[in-house]
Amino acid sequence: MSPLLLAVVVLLLAAMLGPAMLRTARLYWRCAAVPGPAVGVLRFAGPLDQLLGKVKQAAREFGTVVRVYAPPTVCIFVSDPVDLEIVFSSPHLQKKPPIVYDSLSPILGTGLATLNGETHRRHRKAISPSLHLDILKSFVPVFARNASTLCAQLDRHTGTGRTFNATPLLGSYSAQSICQTVFSAGDIPLDLMEEQERFCDCLIRSSEMLFHRVMRPWYSVDAIFKFSSKYQQYQDCVRGSESFVSKTLEHKIQLLESGESPTDSKRKSFLDHFLTSDEAHVLSKRDIIEELKTLSAGAVGTTMDLLSFFLLSLSISPDVQDKVAKELDDVFGDSNRPVEEDDLPHLKYLECALKETLRLFPPLFTFSRTVSRDVKLPSGPVLPEGSVVAVMPYITHRNPQHFPDPEKFDPDRFLPEMSRERHPFAFIPFSAGVRNCIGQRYGMMSAKVVASTILRQFRILPCPDGPKRLEDFKIMAGVTFGLKDGANVRLERRWVKSNAQQARRGSCRG
Numbered sequence: 001m002s003p004l005l006l007a008v009v010v011l012l013l014a015a016m017l018g019p020a021m022l023r024t025a026r027l028y029w030r031c032a033a034v035p036g037p038a039v040g041v042l043r044f045a046g047p048l049d050q051l052l053g054k055v056k057q058a059a060r061e062f063g064t065v066v067r068v069y070a071p072p073t074v075c076i077f078v079s080d081p082v083d084l085e086i087v088f089s090s091p092h093l094q095k096k097p098p099i100v101y102d103s104l105s106p107i108l109g110t111g112l113a114t115l116n117g118e119t120h121r122r123h124r125k126a127i128s129p130s131l132h133l134d135i136l137k138s139f140v141p142v143f144a145r146n147a148s149t150l151c152a153q154l155d156r157h158t159g160t161g162r163t164f165n166a167t168p169l170l171g172s173y174s175a176q177s178i179c180q181t182v183f184s185a186g187d188i189p190l191d192l193m194e195e196q197e198r199f200c201d202c203l204i205r206s207s208e209m210l211f212h213r214v215m216r217p218w219y220s221v222d223a224i225f226k227f228s229s230k231y232q233q234y235q236d237c238v239r240g241s242e243s244f245v246s247k248t249l250e251h252k253i254q255l256l257e258s259g260e261s262p263t264d265s266k267r268k269s270f271l272d273h274f275l276t277s278d279e280a281h282v283l284s285k286r287d288i289i290e291e292l293k294t295l296s297a298g299a300v301g302t303t304m305d306l307l308s309f310f311l312l313s314l315s316i317s318p319d320v321q322d323k324v325a326k327e328l329d330d331v332f333g334d335s336n337r338p339v340e341e342d343d344l345p346h347l348k349y350l351e352c353a354l355k356e357t358l359r360l361f362p363p364l365f366t367f368s369r370t371v372s373r374d375v376k377l378p379s380g381p382v383l384p385e386g387s388v389v390a391v392m393p394y395i396t397h398r399n400p401q402h403f404p405d406p407e408k409f410d411p412d413r414f415l416p417e418m419s420r421e422r423h424p425f426a427f428i429p430f431s432a433g434v435r436n437c438i439g440q441r442y443g444m445m446s447a448k449v450v451a452s453t454i455l456r457q458f459r460i461l462p463c464p465d466g467p468k469r470l471e472d473f474k475i476m477a478g479v480t481f482g483l484k485d486g487a488n489v490r491l492e493r494r495w496v497k498s499n500a501q502q503a504r505r506g507s508c509r510g
Contacts, residue, residue, distance in 0.1 A: 023386065024072055030384040031074045035062040040069025049476050049484050052394065059395050065381045073099055074387045075368070079395040081402065081425040083377045087389055088425065088433030092373040097388045099220050101368075104213070106238045107206045111294030112438055124438065126279040127291060130270050131438060136445055137341040138268070139181040143446050144338035146177050147453035154458060158491045163463040165486035167308045168204075170450075174303040175200035177446060178296050183248050184269030192247055199244035202237040203300035209234045245292045249285065270295070299439055299446075301480040302363035306447055308487035309361040310354060311454070313470065315462040315489045317409050321455070324350050325494070328456050336456075339449045347448055350455075352411035354447050358429040360409065360470060361481050362393035363443075367431050393428050394481070402426035409470055461490040 037043040037058065044054050058066055064080035078087055087093050094116070101114040108114065112123055150173045157164045179196055212219075212230045219225040228234075249271070256275055271292065274280055283291070314321040327349045368390045375383045383389050398406040402422055403413060412418055419427075430437035437443075454460075466488055467473050474484035 027074055027384060027386045028069065030382075031067050031069075031076065031387055034065060034067035034076055034381050036067030036069070036076075037062075040071075041075075043068070049474055052475055055392065055395065056398075065377065065379060070388075073097070074384075075390045076381075076383055076387055077366075077390045077392055077395075078377065078383075079392060079399070080379060081396065081399070081423040083379050084391060084396065084425040084428065084432070086375065086377055087369070087391060088428075088431070088435075090375050092375050093369045093371060093383075093389060094435060095370045095372055097368050097370040099388070102220060104210050107202075107210055107234070107241060107293070108297050109241075109290040109293030111291040113294050113298060120435075122282060123287065123291060126282040127274070127438065129279060130273040130277055131442065133441065135268075135270070135273055136442055139177075139442070140339065140341040140344070140445065140449060142180045143177055143449035144340075144453065146173050146180070147450040148338065149173075149176075150450065151453055151457050154454065154491060155493075158458065158493050161490065163466070163488050163490055165488050166311055167304065167483065167486035170307045170311075170487070171204040171300065171304040172200065173450060174300045174307075174446070175203045177303075178203065178299055180269070181442075182270045182292065182295055182299075183245075184252075184272055189251065192244065192251070195240075195244045195247065198240045199296075200300075202240040203296055204304065205233070206237050206241075206297050206301065209237050241293050241297070242289075245289050245296070249289055249292065253285075295439060298437070299443060301482075303443055303446055305361070305480050305482045306354070306357060306363060306443070307450060308483050309473075309481075310357045310447070310451060311460050311489055312467070312473065312483065312487045313357055313360070313409050314353070314455075315460040315466075316468060316470075320353060320409065320411060321460060323411075324353055324455055325459075328452055332456060339452055343452070344445065344448055347452055349411060350448060350452060351444070352414040354444065354451065355414040355427075355429075356409060356411040359397045359403065359413070359427060360407075361473075361475070362397060362429040363480050364429075364431070365392065365394070365481060367391045367393075367435075391428070391431075396426065396428060399426065407470055455494075457494060459492045459494055461492060463488045463490065 043058065044051055046054075059077075059079065064078065064083065066077045068075045068077065078084060096114055096116055101108075105114050112120060112127070115123055150169055153169050154166070179200065209230060212228070213225060213234065216228075219228055225231055225234075252271055252275060268276075274288070314324070327347065331343055331346045368388055371383045371385055371387045371389055374385050375389075377383065397403065400406050403426070425432055430440040430443075462468070476482045476484040
């Protein structure tokens with residue numbers, strides 16, 4: 001559209017629709033200088049499993065700053081790490097856009113993920129002490145116990161030669177771990193156990209529900225969203241989450257008031273720590289419910305998807321899997337004991353492999369901020385006041401300047417000597433700056449425990465007719481990234497050293 005014709009359209013619309021339209025028209029006019037598709041968000045319409053291909057094509061065509069008209073707003077996608085340093089640090093780019101996050105709040109909660117300004121700072125300051133590293137370390141036995149349960153379920157698929165989808169089992173592990181570490185669900189009464197199962201199911205399904213709504217801006221209006229095919233499922237997730245969280249919180253408060261709350265710090269959940277902390281009075285009961293919903297919904301989907309991508313990636317990267325297995329043998333030797341907190345710092349290559357999985361398949365599709373005042377990027381373009389700036393780690397993590405041969409699965413990228421000079425904003429799987437993910441250490445700790453437990457017992461094999469390269473993965477973009485058909489793999493039991501030695505000794509005696 002020519003500048004003259006655009007100006008005429010702007011003036012006509014402003015005259016017909018008044019001040020609100022005038023502001024929107026002015027915003028569209030100011031954003032026209034930023035390169036982007038003329039058809040705006042329609043460029044990305046279609047099946048969700050085709051979305052990433054369209055996003056990568058737009059990045060190749062328009063560069064590291066791309067304007068997308070998304071009525072009634074304009075989104076500007078920024079991907080270069082030098083520009084992102086400004087995006088994540090500028091005081092004018094810290095507010096979450098209501099058009100995106102208000103529609104997420106019923107499931108995701110009105111917590112740290114969606115709050116703004118002083119309220120966000122107050123909540124974060126109150127919650128952070130209850131996610132201290134020392135407290136997270138006390139969760140390792142819970143992760144290890146649930147990982148052992150998961151391996152017992154996986155073992156049913158070994159020796160059959162058949163492919164199966166591991167994702168639902170990984171989701172169950174993640175949801176059970178959240179219930180036990182965040183809520184201490186083992187302490188809840190029997191009448192809440194059924195609700196807990198429903199809550200776990202809601203957590204696993206919530207990512208799909210959320211993304212269905214956020215990718216359709218018109219569904220931000222509740223009256224319109226009621227006509228969606230996903231509306232009833234969305235409401236079921238909302239009710240299931242609200243019921244379990246509120247009733248569990250009430251039960252915990254009653255225990256505390258009666259003096260029955262656990263006193264042993266090693267037995268406390270996040271909620272136990274918080275309710276007995278000096279910061280508990282800072283948040284109202286409603287605030288706590290919303291934050292619990294945010295912590296739960298945010299953790300389950302990301303952990304499930306990370307582990308799914310990790311196992312599938314290892315299945316087609318036997319050299320990487322061999323190096324991880326060797327490290328595990330070096331750390332654990334012949335022992336089949338559970339993972340302990342002191343083991344985790346020694347699992348350095350495993351951590352590199354998990355980070356490489358996060359690079360290729362970052363947990364969140366995008367982070368968004370409202371531009372409260374014009375911000376000029378180092379690369380030249382101006383983010384106009386009133387627009388929405390969006391960051392897509394999936395694109396940033398494929399910048400060949402920072403990650404050569406970006407589609408290759410190479411954990412060595414995260415060895416200290418390889419990553420020391422890398423730009424700090426080139427790897428942003430959990431966002432960055434003052435609004436980075438408060439639960440990222442929890443997620444990495446959980447992933448290291450369960451991944452090490454699985455790989456000590458099993459070798460992951462690819463599906464014979466499945467993907468042979470990372471590029472062949474069928475990815476479904478949700479609020480988190482997921483595999484469209486799940487992590488379809490085969491399993492073999494690893495020959496445990498102690499068993500091999502016992503067999504040899506028995507043979508000699510015979």
